Structure formats: C-alpha cells, structure tokens
Amino acid sequence: MKFTPIIPFEPMITDRPPAGEQWTAQIKWDGVRMLSYYDGSSTELINRRKNNRTRQYPEIAAAASYCKADSVILDGEVIALSEGKPSFHEVMRRDSLKNDSAIASTVRQIPVLYMVFDILYCNGLWTMDRPFSERRSLLEEMLLPHPHVQAVPSYSDSAGLLAAARAKGLEGIVCKDVNGVYTPGGKDKRWLKCKIISDLNAVAGGVTFRDGTVNALLLGLYGDDGRLHYIGHAGTGKMKVKDWQELTVLSHSLAVNYMPFASIPQRVKGAFWIRPELVFKIHFLEWTESGTLRHPSIQARLDLSPSECLLPNR
Structure with missing residues (x-):
C-alpha cells in the first residue's frame, strides 16, 4: 500500500x-520537517510541502532499520549539527542536493539526525485520533536504536x-x-x-554589491494589498563565499529596471533591483517600530514560493 x-x-x-x-x-529543532512513510516494503521521506526527499537522506531512508512496526508514518525533524547545535544552513546543504554523487559525498561531510516526535500510523492503523501521550508511548515502543534516529524527549x-x-x-x-x-x-x-530566536521567510527584491559580488539582500514580505513591503536588509549570517558567488550570478539573471517594493527602502544607495523570486530564511531579534527587522541574519536560501512570504499580523 x-x-x-x-x-x-x-x-x-x-x-x-x-x-x-x-x-x-x-x-524545537532548527531543521527540516520530515514525515517517514513505510508501507512494509519501502520508505519515502516527504517534507511538509509534500516534496520527496528520500534520495537526499539515504541514512534514514530505510525505516525498518529504526522502527519495528510492519508499517508506519513517523513525524519529525531532520537536523544537522554545527559546533554542537542544530544548523539550518547545514541541513539545507543536504536538502538542496539533486546529484547522487554529491549526495554520497555530503553524507560523510554533513551527517544528519532524524528527531522523531510523533507516530501517525502503525501496523495498519491510524493513530492520529489517540491522545498525544498515547502516541508518545507507542513511538517509544516502536523505535529501534539507530545512529541517525532519536525520539525527541518530553x-x-x-x-x-x-x-x-x-x-x-x-x-x-x-x-x-x-x-x-x-x-x-x-x-x-x-x-x-x-x-x-525569531525567524521568518522573506523575499529578496534587491541586492547590493561589494567588489562585484553580492554582499547584502534587500528583503520584503507581501501584505494584504498584494504588494511587496520592505522589511530590512541583511548581509550577515550563514552564507559562505560560494553562496554569495552563486547569488551574484542569479541576481544578474533576475535583474529588472524597476523597484519591486511598495515604497522606497531605507537603504537604496547602490541597490540593484531583482525580480522577487528568491526566498530566504531569516533570523532576527525583533521588529522595530518602523516595521523593519532588527539585526536580521541570513540562514539559508529556500525552495519556496514568494507568495508564502506574508507580513504577520502584529
């Protein structure tokens, strides 16, 4: 089935x-939400957007090795550690890979853990109508010791x-x-x-350059009016030199001769406008009274639709 x-x-x-x-x-783990589906013969790893990620995480792609149920659906978070803490940037390096040889190489460089916190189906029966306490006990009963899988403690x-x-x-x-x-x-x-740590997903509507390479993003979120509203610029975070170089190439391919924001951003000098198609996960301290982010930092580029990046009701 x-x-x-x-x-x-x-x-x-x-x-x-x-x-x-x-x-x-x-x-709360800073990773990628992932459901593991095992029908008794094969396992599929599917993220919250229903995209298949089984190839990207081969070390957890055989549920029979970490769960003794004959069939099961597990809910959890795939994480990668950096300096002993979960790093969204590192796990996204795994999640974005498509080439089998690159995946095999990165498995050794960036090991992942599957932090499981729920069980939705077990041995032919749905468990979602049971109380969380019962599902939690069942999960602990079903999980097997595995170097890349852990039950999340309560x-x-x-x-x-x-x-x-x-x-x-x-x-x-x-x-x-x-x-x-x-x-x-x-x-x-x-x-x-x-x-x-507060975070959100934002759209880049512009960039700035230093010595010919992108060094900062001008970020926005869509409001109820359907327009892109500027929320600040970010040039720090987890982006590596290679990431900035790739972003530089992308920015030139997305160049437009108009400003995509609803109003002129605070930081407009040297701005290079791009089509608002690139989405990034941003950490920040708080919202300012002017509606921008305080101390935003870039965590990773995401494969998300810009239409999902909406202004919160604050």
Missing part, C-alpha cells in the same frame, strides 16, 4: 509556555526547558497538550511554540 502524503500539524506561537499537568514540552517543566534552551542558544520549545489529537494540515493551540 502506497501512502498519500499528508500536511503535518503545526504549532501556534505563544509568548510564554503554558502551565499545568496537561502540557509536556519538547525542544519534559514536564516547560519553563525550565525554555530556560535551558535559551542558555544553549537553541531556537525554542514546543509545548503539547498530552490529551490532544493530531489533525493533518491543522494549526491550533494543542501545540504551542515559544521561540527564543
């Missing part, structure tokens, strides 16, 4: 972790876990209602995320 991919359940943002015995907390002290995550420089935590069921494509307060 071949599974039809589902859209995973998503948490809502909260300012503070909820209190009470009905809640359990887990680390903690009763959400405030303590948030403090520990902040001390370690991690992205945040997710608090889950132990009685909550799982709704594909859903997003509600059964899962609540507390973010230490």
Whole structure:
C-alpha cells in the first residue's frame, strides 16, 4: 500500500509556555520537517510541502532499520549539527542536493539526525485520533536504536526547558497538550511554540554589491494589498563565499529596471533591483517600530514560493 502524503500539524506561537499537568514540552529543532512513510516494503521521506526527499537522506531512508512496526508514518525533524547545535544552513546543504554523487559525498561531510516526535500510523492503523501521550508511548515502543534516529524527549517543566534552551542558544520549545489529537494540515493551540530566536521567510527584491559580488539582500514580505513591503536588509549570517558567488550570478539573471517594493527602502544607495523570486530564511531579534527587522541574519536560501512570504499580523 502506497501512502498519500499528508500536511503535518503545526504549532501556534505563544509568548510564554503554558502551565499545568496537561502540557509536556519538547525542544524545537532548527531543521527540516520530515514525515517517514513505510508501507512494509519501502520508505519515502516527504517534507511538509509534500516534496520527496528520500534520495537526499539515504541514512534514514530505510525505516525498518529504526522502527519495528510492519508499517508506519513517523513525524519529525531532520537536523544537522554545527559546533554542537542544530544548523539550518547545514541541513539545507543536504536538502538542496539533486546529484547522487554529491549526495554520497555530503553524507560523510554533513551527517544528519532524524528527531522523531510523533507516530501517525502503525501496523495498519491510524493513530492520529489517540491522545498525544498515547502516541508518545507507542513511538517509544516502536523505535529501534539507530545512529541517525532519536525520539525527541518530553519534559514536564516547560519553563525550565525554555530556560535551558535559551542558555544553549537553541531556537525554542514546543509545548503539547498530552490529551490532544493530531489533525493533518491543522494549526491550533494543542501545540504551542515559544521561540527564543525569531525567524521568518522573506523575499529578496534587491541586492547590493561589494567588489562585484553580492554582499547584502534587500528583503520584503507581501501584505494584504498584494504588494511587496520592505522589511530590512541583511548581509550577515550563514552564507559562505560560494553562496554569495552563486547569488551574484542569479541576481544578474533576475535583474529588472524597476523597484519591486511598495515604497522606497531605507537603504537604496547602490541597490540593484531583482525580480522577487528568491526566498530566504531569516533570523532576527525583533521588529522595530518602523516595521523593519532588527539585526536580521541570513540562514539559508529556500525552495519556496514568494507568495508564502506574508507580513504577520502584529
């Protein structure tokens, strides 16, 4: 039986972790959301946009090696570590590969972990209508020891876990209602995320150059009016020399003779306008009163539609 991919359940943002015995907390991993589908004969790894990523992660492409169920759907996050912490930039280096030889080479350079936090189907039965506490117990029962797969630990002290995550420089935590069921494509307060590091996906509408190479992005998000609104510029982060060089070539191919933003950006001197087609994950400290990002940093370029980059309701 071949599974039809589902859209995973998503948490809502909260300012503070909820209190009470009905809640359990887990680390929020800065990686790629991934569901593992095993029908008893083959495994497929599918991301939240229903794109197949089985080739990109061969070390976790055989679910029978890390799960004893005869058939299963697991939900989790694929992460790569850099200096002991999850690095979205590093895992995206794996996720974007298409060539088999490049994938084989990068497997050794950038090992990944599959951090599993839910089980949606097991041995021919859907489990999504069971409480999270039951799904969690079933997951622990079904997972086998594996060098690239771990069950995400749960903690009763959400405030303590948030403090520990902040001390370690991690992205945040997710608090889950132990009685909550799982709704594909859903997003509600059964899962609540507390973010230490704020992030968003933004569109580049322009770039600047230094010595002929792109050195910064002019970023925007689409508003309810359908126009691209400037939210700041970023030139720091995880981009390597090769990334900037590739972006320079791309920018010239996307050049336009008009400004794509709804209003003139604060930083316009030396700006080179491009079609708003390139999407990037951005970390930032906070929003300023003028509607721009404070201390934005570039984490990675994403294979996403610019139409998904929307201004938040703040």
